[in-house]
Amino acid sequence: MSVLRPFPGLVVDPKWAHRVTTGPYDAYTAAERVAIAESNPYSFLNVTRSQEDVPAEWRDDVDWLIGQCAESMQRIYDAGAYKSHDQPSLFLYRLEVDDHVQTGVMGLVPVTEPGDRRVLRHEAVRPGRADLLTRHLLEVGMSSSPISLTYRTDEVLDAAIAAGCADEPVLEADGDGIHQTVWALSGEAAEALIAAMGDRPLYVTDGHHRLAAAVEALHRNPGIDGNHPLRWTQAVLFPDAEMQVLAAHRRVGDRTGRSAEDLIAALSTVGHLAPCADIAEARPDGPGAIGIYLAGRWFSMDLPAASGETRGP
DSSP states (O other): OOSOBOBOOEEEOGGGHHHHOOSOGGGSOHHHHHHHHHHOTTSGGGTSOOGGGSOGGGTTOHHHHHHHHHHHHHHHHHTTOEEEOOSOEEEEEEEEETTEEEEEEEEEEEOOOTTOTTEEOOOOOOHHHHHHHHHIIIIIOOOOSOEEEEEOOOHHHHHHHHHHTTSOOSEEEEETTEEEEEEEEEHHHHHHHHHHHTTOOEEEEEOHHHHHHHHHHHHTSTTOOTTSGGGEEEEEEEEGGGOOOOOOOOOOOOTTOOOHHHHHHHHHTTSEEEEESSHHHHSOOSTTEEEEEETTEEEEEEOOOOOSOOOOO
């Protein structure tokens, strides 16, 4: 059985794209999100707002917040900002940034428990954030930000995706230095892509909270059948060969109270640690590279290659 299923989706009308679409929610500060939402009632940031995006006196009233999100969604619907694809479809989604191009398959994947190895996670989630997203899914009744997944590709699947991209796109949009293109596939074209995808494992690259919310929404509705919409969640599947590994910034604390010199000594046992003149020299330039800022000094560290045979899930 394939991990991928088509769905009757809505695609923003090209005439409305510049008013409705935004960058990723987390790409903005709370103040920036508030400014965008207040200046444009049709911005999707009005639909995805959270507690930090509303006045302080309303932040503890989740019922009010969810109601505001639902009203904003209805406003965009009523304006005719979307075109409906009533026939179950897959959507090919291409991102172009400078000289990098990656094309994903957007569809539905099964909502799986953390121990289910069809969809593999690697991050914990904050319960409060997951609960808000669960209520948003159940009460606003829409899913707009697909979970980002990756998979190990092959020539057959690559060819099926390339064939779909030969058709006329249903949407092209530019913004924030990114050119985005969307194609819709239905009927035999979608079935061929589903067959090529098969039941290969999928790996979460972004969207752990959205996936946790989908799982919790399912828990709150026991007894529904296998075809119920809550048993499936929206995702975009990108091939591993096209993914970029970008630097991620994390603040890490030491609970044992070691000195900076003790930490440097401990880190040196893990990989090659070298002092750097500044952040530019310490910035990671490839897989296995880490930049470290400790006690006012910058270091670079190269992790050793994995030992033994590389195995799949």
